[in-house]
Amino acid sequence: MGKHRKANAFVEFERVQKSYDGKTLVVKDLNLSIGRGEFLTMLGPSGSGKTTCLMMLAGFETATHGEILLDGMPINNIPPYKRGIGMVFQNYALFPHMTIAENLAFPLEVRKMGKSEREEKVKRALDMVQMGQFGGRRPAQLSGGQQQRIALARALVFEPELVLMDEPLGALDKQLREHMQFEITNLAHQLGITTVYVTHDQTEALTMSDRVAVFNDGRIQQLAPPASLYEEPENSFVAQFIGENNTLEGVVKELSGEKALVELDDGELIDCKPVNVTSVGQRTRVSIRPERVEANPDRLHPDAHTLKAEVLEFIYMGDVFRTRLRVAGRDDFIMKSRNAPDQVRLKPGEHIKIGWMPSDCRALDAL
Numbered sequence: 001m002g003k004h005r006k007a008n009a010f011v012e013f014e015r016v017q018k019s020y021d022g023k024t025l026v027v028k029d030l031n032l033s034i035g036r037g038e039f040l041t042m043l044g045p046s047g048s049g050k051t052t053c054l055m056m057l058a059g060f061e062t063a064t065h066g067e068i069l070l071d072g073m074p075i076n077n078i079p080p081y082k083r084g085i086g087m088v089f090q091n092y093a094l095f096p097h098m099t100i101a102e103n104l105a106f107p108l109e110v111r112k113m114g115k116s117e118r119e120e121k122v123k124r125a126l127d128m129v130q131m132g133q134f135g136g137r138r139p140a141q142l143s144g145g146q147q148q149r150i151a152l153a154r155a156l157v158f159e160p161e162l163v164l165m166d167e168p169l170g171a172l173d174k175q176l177r178e179h180m181q182f183e184i185t186n187l188a189h190q191l192g193i194t195t196v197y198v199t200h201d202q203t204e205a206l207t208m209s210d211r212v213a214v215f216n217d218g219r220i221q222q223l224a225p226p227a228s229l230y231e232e233p234e235n236s237f238v239a240q241f242i243g244e245n246n247t248l249e250g251v252v253k254e255l256s257g258e259k260a261l262v263e264l265d266d267g268e269l270i271d272c273k274p275v276n277v278t279s280v281g282q283r284t285r286v287s288i289r290p291e292r293v294e295a296n297p298d299r300l301h302p303d304a305h306t307l308k309a310e311v312l313e314f315i316y317m318g319d320v321f322r323t324r325l326r327v328a329g330r331d332d333f334i335m336k337s338r339n340a341p342d343q344v345r346l347k348p349g350e351h352i353k354i355g356w357m358p359s360d361c362r363a364l365d366a367l
């Protein structure tokens, strides 16, 4: 079985398509291979097909086309209780009439585990999420954050090899969410669990994941570790969706292996790294991260490309300064500078020179 399986792949989507109505595909030709023990996040806007993928993997939906393999076995051939999949969703769905300990024991009873072993596992799972004191309470007697920890413990209590989480932290406040992000990744790595995590929050995806699959319109736009996703977006959608991004539009004038000369719409010429452009004459969107833009001549690299800019707005944010500039005819160009002792605080109306390294300036598709 699975001759073309990747080594160590634990979950595989092979040319998976899904339609609910027999007409429109909400998942289009999805190929994805998830390693054993990997923490993989599906990130994308609402409606991009993330939950559908998770539901197919869990076995609550069937693929219209293609195959999903779990440890090399087509998932359809594995009865749900043998899939060993733990699940956590946004609405915790704990049983309200049961105590916390009974809630946790439930997946073990379903698996016909004996009482003493059950009690031992429940205790361990509660300790794991630091909720050891709460076994006798009912869900309504816990805060949202505590309930979510219990939901996590319940997903882990039967020691699944695979855990699926769909926006599990969406309902929590910022501080608790950040704490839980840390807790979930720690637990997953510590227990060697393969995790498929769904979120529309890019910060969450970047901070938690080994790799992130960026979804849009039923397709994976890019699959990469967080740093490459942020620093080397492969198309305009990913560049826009992940982090803040400056976009300048123009036409490719010259193209060689590692350099693209782009004429911006105001006539200015700049050197870029060709990423998603293939021919001279093609329209392109050039993408530059705000923190890669420099206005301080002392900090500017000799090889940096420079452009004229006008300061429109200076926003003091404490740790960083956010300066809005008019550049190449656009007035939404953002520069982010660290609040260092020698950093200049620019004033609206000033005419300055800004610069960046051509390697930080990526020529992408025009959308």
Ligand SMILES: Nc1ncnc2c1ncn2[C@@H]1O[C@H](COP(=O)(O)OP(=O)(O)O)[C@@H](O)[C@H]1O
Binding pocket: 020, 021, 026, 044, 045, 046, 047, 048, 049, 050, 051, 052, 053
């Ligand atoms: N049970 C369903 N029946 C019909 N259409 C659905 C169903 N679930 C999701 N969809 C549609 O499939 C598309 C993808 O939805 P979903 O997988 O929930 O996206 P996401 O989780 O990324 O927000 C959306 O257009 C949604 O309206």
Ligand SMILES: [Mg+2]
Binding pocket: 050, 051, 052
């Ligand atoms: Mg969803």
